Amino acid sequence: MRRYKILLAGSLCVTLLLVVLSADIHAKEEERKAINNTAAAIEKPTITSDWQRYFPRQYGAWKQTKNSHELSDMVKKWPALAIVWAGYPFSKDYNAPRGHYYAVQDNVNTLRVGAPSESVDSPLPTACWTCKSPDVVRLMETNGDLDFYTGMWNRWGSEIVNSIGCYDCHKANSGQLKVGRSYLNAGLTAASLPTFEQSTHQVKRDLVCAQCHSEYYFRPTPNGEATARVVTLPWKDGLGAEDMMKYYNTGSNFPNGKPFSDFENKLSKTPIVKAQHPDYELHLTGIHAKKGVACADCHMPYTQEGSVKYSDHAVGNPLTTVEKSCIPCHRESEAKIMSILKEKYDRKEVLFGMAVNNLAAAHLEAKKAWESGASAEEMAKPLSLIREGQWRWDYAAASHGGFFHAPDETLFIFAKSNDLAQQARVALKEVLAAHGVKNYVAPDFSTKEKAQKLAGWDMASLIDDKKRFKKTVEQEWIRQAKENGILDTEIRDYKDDVSSYYGNAK
Numbered sequence: 001m002r003r004y005k006i007l008l009a010g011s012l013c014v015t016l017l018l019v020v021l022s023a024d025i026h027a028k029e030e031e032r033k034a035i036n037n038t039a040a041a042i043e044k045p046t047i048t049s050d051w052q053r054y055f056p057r058q059y060g061a062w063k064q065t066k067n068s069h070e071l072s073d074m075v076k077k078w079p080a081l082a083i084v085w086a087g088y089p090f091s092k093d094y095n096a097p098r099g100h101y102y103a104v105q106d107n108v109n110t111l112r113v114g115a116p117s118e119s120v121d122s123p124l125p126t127a128c129w130t131c132k133s134p135d136v137v138r139l140m141e142t143n144g145d146l147d148f149y150t151g152m153w154n155r156w157g158s159e160i161v162n163s164i165g166c167y168d169c170h171k172a173n174s175g176q177l178k179v180g181r182s183y184l185n186a187g188l189t190a191a192s193l194p195t196f197e198q199s200t201h202q203v204k205r206d207l208v209c210a211q212c213h214s215e216y217y218f219r220p221t222p223n224g225e226a227t228a229r230v231v232t233l234p235w236k237d238g239l240g241a242e243d244m245m246k247y248y249n250t251g252s253n254f255p256n257g258k259p260f261s262d263f264e265n266k267l268s269k270t271p272i273v274k275a276q277h278p279d280y281e282l283h284l285t286g287i288h289a290k291k292g293v294a295c296a297d298c299h300m301p302y303t304q305e306g307s308v309k310y311s312d313h314a315v316g317n318p319l320t321t322v323e324k325s326c327i328p329c330h331r332e333s334e335a336k337i338m339s340i341l342k343e344k345y346d347r348k349e350v351l352f353g354m355a356v357n358n359l360a361a362a363h364l365e366a367k368k369a370w371e372s373g374a375s376a377e378e379m380a381k382p383l384s385l386i387r388e389g390q391w392r393w394d395y396a397a398a399s400h401g402g403f404f405h406a407p408d409e410t411l412f413i414f415a416k417s418n419d420l421a422q423q424a425r426v427a428l429k430e431v432l433a434a435h436g437v438k439n440y441v442a443p444d445f446s447t448k449e450k451a452q453k454l455a456g457w458d459m460a461s462l463i464d465d466k467k468r469f470k471k472t473v474e475q476e477w478i479r480q481a482k483e484n485g486i487l488d489t490e491i492r493d494y495k496d497d498v499s500s501y502y503g504n505a506k
């Protein structure tokens with residue numbers, strides 16, 4: 001009897017414990033559901049502040065991308081950029097990336113998009129907005145991709161006003177991931193890779209970023225009478241630097257049957273392919289990706305708050321969150337990690353500089369060769385070497401995190417680029433000699449001012465036009481967006497404007 005009582009009491013205790021535990025599990029499950037979904041519809045998902053009622057933690061962290069406000073002027077740091085991109089808008093103005101909060105503002109501010117007005121269009125197409133805003137997803141959903149990609153950049157000035165937000169990575173009202181830009185799946189399919197929907201959860205934690213942090217080009221595509229410039233990922237032959245060069249060099253990949261180039265360098269007349277931040281592609285070649293670590297693991301680490309685990313949405317420099325981003329996998333001290341990274345960064349800077357300075361010299365030497373009477377036939381080999389070398393330099397350079405994501409690959413590509421640039425210079429020496437020019441020394445491009453002058457820009461008037469545009473056209477765009485109720489007024493305050501030409505960039 002006593003034994004029976006003990007057993008009864010024991011099983012009662014267990015039952016009680018189970019009830020308590022299951023209530024706790026239930027509560028956690030509810031919390032998880034609440035954190036992932038909200039039944040209440042957010043009427044305008046492009047208004048990011050409307051999400052905060054339901055997802056205050058993610059919203060609060062997301063807003064902190066505003067804290068990464070420093071702007072670093074890359075042309076000032078590396079004047080050679082103005083020479084290698086001569087004739088292309090990038091040589092006017094190019095800055096290192098900063099917080100997601102600033103994507104729209106920096107796109108409007110850059111001298112690259114020009115100073116459009118009622119009578120003058122921007123020199124760049126609408127496609128330049130693609131990676132800046134959830135308003136892009138809205139326009140693609142309402143009017144279709146082809147319409148979005150038709151016309152010049154200024155067409156969407158009053159429509160694309162909110163910087164990268166929840167609706168860029170999530171289904172409306174939910175923490176479930178999605179990609180709202182169809183070219184990503186098109187690129188994955190061309191590369192025979194699973195689409196976003198077919199991918200594992202961990203791969204999706206990379207692919208939401210790959211929507212924007214990837215190499216692309218604007219593919220001319222007919223839209224009735226007009227031509228749309230459609231963002232296209234050149235992944236058909238693979239995702240490496242060599243694969244993509246092969247793709248761009250193969251005429252049959254393009255509607256006009258000719259190898260692709262974004263522009264012709266104004267000084268050397270080299271047809272150039274401009275690389276655009278292949279962060280995802282370079283990351284794939286690094287040890288972290290090979291071990292299954294995704295972008296979000298470092299840039300959006302899990303954070304524990306009581307019983308709630310959520311992702312830190314302050315996407316930025318993981319070295320400010322080493323405790324959450326790195327220490328879960330590494331036992332090294334923070335100081336040790338920092339010193340390892342500093343060494344990687346410094347080595348990258350040396351090879352970056354060698355390659356780009358040799359490329360810039362080659363462009364100027366080619367200019368001299370043309371002026372000295374060189375024929376197109378004589379120039380074919382050196383120009384082809386410049387094209388190949390510059391593609392590789394730009395591929396490694398445009399991915400600002402490459403020195404860490406994939407240090408071997410980054411240094412390897414810079415080394416190849418530098419070799420090709422040197423070969424071009426040797427070939428040019430021969431061409432110059434054949435036309436009686438010996439010991440030619442390219443003009444000095446050691447400061448931003450000198451280099452942009454050589455590139456042929458009248459910077460003072462470009463900047464004047466831009467400042468006028470900002471006081472007039474931009475203000476009108478903001479007014480219209482407010483009137484149409486599409487501007488998230490809680491977030492954009494337009495107060496802290498930073499740009500290379502206001503003199504407040506680094």
Ligand code: HEC
Nearest residue numbers: 035036051055058059062165166169175205208296310311
């Ligand atoms: C750049 C892409 C991106 C943006 C912008 C973004 N998220 Fe997320 N979000 C993610 C990723 C990646 C995860 C992790 C998903 C996973 O592993 O299930 C996530 C997870 C979530 C979750 C699930 C719980 C958690 O924290 O892991 C919620 C809820 C969420 N996000 C809400 C938001 C809200 C609200 C915004 C806007 C204020 C936002 N997100 C902006 C990429 C993004």
Ligand code: HEC
Nearest residue numbers: 068097098099102103106131132168208209212295299316
């Ligand atoms: C909708 C396009 C888009 C998506 C999606 C996106 N990014 Fe970005 N990202 C940008 C742009 C544009 C910038 C540069 C903003 C600027 O300089 O004004 C940027 C900047 C950054 C920076 C530099 C931040 C700083 O403070 O210096 C990091 C790091 C970054 N992104 C990582 C990520 C990661 C990780 C993901 C996925 C979780 C992601 N991004 C998703 C477009 C995007």
Ligand code: HEC
Nearest residue numbers: 097209213279280283288293294295298317318400401404
């Ligand atoms: C193993 C951790 C890790 C992973 C995985 C990772 N990153 Fe990074 N990322 C870093 C670190 C560390 C830096 C260097 C930060 C610094 O020194 O400025 C960085 C730098 C960057 C930068 C340059 C920021 C700047 O302002 O110069 C971008 C953009 C970026 N990462 C995007 C991504 C994207 C997109 C992915 C996935 C395709 C990714 N990262 C995967 C850790 C990681």
Ligand code: HEC
Nearest residue numbers: 287288291293297298318319322325326329330337340407
């Ligand atoms: C999810 C686990 C994980 C996270 C998070 C992670 N790492 Fe790693 N890291 C690894 C693994 C696994 C390796 C490969 C180790 C090996 O195979 O010896 C590695 C290798 C490295 C290496 C040496 C490889 C190289 O490229 O030189 C460095 C440096 C490094 N990690 C730094 C970092 C930093 C900094 C962070 C945070 C921003 C970080 N890691 C975040 C798992 C992780």
